[in-house]
Amino acid sequence: MLWTLEKAYCRGYHYFMKPAVAFLPFPEPELLSGAGSVRKLPENVKAKGITNVFVVTDKGVVAAGLVQGLCKALKQAGISYTMYDDVQPNPTIQNVEDGRKLYVANGCEGIIAVGGGSPMDCAKIIGARVKNPGLSVRAMKGMFKLSVLKLPPIPWKLPPFFAVPTTAGTGSETTVAAVIADPSTHEKFAVVDLLLMPTVAVLDPEMTLGLPPHITAATGMDALTHAVEAYIGLHATKFTDENAEKATRLIFDNLEKVYANGADLERRNNMALASFYAGAAFTRASVGYVHAIAHNMGGMYGVPHGLANAIILPPVLEFCCAEAESRLAQLARAGGIGSASDSDATLSNRFIEKIKSMNHNMGIPTTIRELKESDIPLIAERAIREAHPVYPVPRLMTREECEELIRTLLP
16 A cells, blocks of 8 residues: 555656656756867866866876866966865765865865766865855755755856866766765765756867776766666656667767777767767656666765666666566667667567676676675665655666665675
C-alpha cells in the first residue's frame, strides 16, 4: 500500500513537472569553441568590464600546466587574478566557504573555473554564496532554492562566470546544477537553479590534450550517462532528444578512439561538443537512478563521479530495459548501432551491450572496489530519497530493488 502511494506521488509529480520544465526559460551560455579558443577568453572578460577575476581550479589542473597560459594571458590583458586551487575531487562545503572568503577579500568581480566538474560546480556555489551571504550551502540543496529563498527576494545572478572545462564529460559548463559534498554526513547533494548557468563556456580541445586515458574514459562515459538518462526519462523533449542523440553519436564514434590516441585533436573537439550537448539535454530533462546511486558512492567513498556513472549505467539500464525499450532502440539507431529494420528489443539489448563493451575496452571495472555490504542499506535509502520524486525515471525502483542492484556492484 505504501509503495502504491509512493508510485502515485512520484508519477503525479512527473506529470505536473513535465510541462513546467518544458517552458522554463533556460538560459544558454555564450560559446567560445575550437582549438585555441581559451586564448580569446581574456578579451571576452575585459569586454564585460571586469578587471579582477577569481580563478577556481584544483591542484591536478595546476600541476598539468593547464592554467598557467590562461593566467599569463590575463595579465597581458591587464586583468588581475586570484587563484584558488584547493578544490577537492568531490567539492565540499568547506571548499565553497574558503573560496567565497578569498573572493570577497580580494575584491574580485567575476569567476573563471578551469577544470572538470568539481572546479566548475564549486565555482557556481562560491558565486551563489557571494551573492547570498545569508543563505548557507546546505540551505541551497534541492531545486530553485536560490530563486525562492534569496534574501532579500530580488532578482540576482551569479557574478560573471566563465567555465573552461579540461575534461569532456561533466557538461557543467552548460548546466544549471552543481553537486557538493558534505563530509560530516558522507553525503553529496545537488543544487539546481536557472541562476547557476555559466555566462560563457569555453570548449577548447587543447585543454583536454593532457588527460590520462582512464580519465578520458570515465568522463566520456559520464557524458554518455547524461545523454542516456535524459533521453529515456519522462521529461524528454524535442530539444533534449536532439542534443542527446548528437552526443551519443559523437561518443560512440570518438571516445574509444581518443582513449587509444589522446593526441587526436579533432576527436578531442568532438568529445568536448558531445559533453556540451549531453549537458544541455540533462539540465532540462534531468537524470535518473544512475546519478542517484553514483552521487552516494562519491559521498560515501569518494568514488569519482564519471567512473561511478560508467559502472552503474549498465545494471540500471537492464533494470528498466522493458519500460525504456523503444527509447533505447531509438537512441541506438541515432548512435549508429542499428537500423530501422531491427526490432526494438534487439536494439535496446544491443545498446546496453555496446556500453558494456566500451567499458571493458577502456578498462572500466564492473564493480566498485570500495563498496561494503554493510553500507548498502544506507546508500540505497539515500539514493531513493534523492531520486523520488524528482528524477523522471522510466521505471520506479523500490528501496529493496535498489539494494539488490547495488549488491551486484560488490567487488
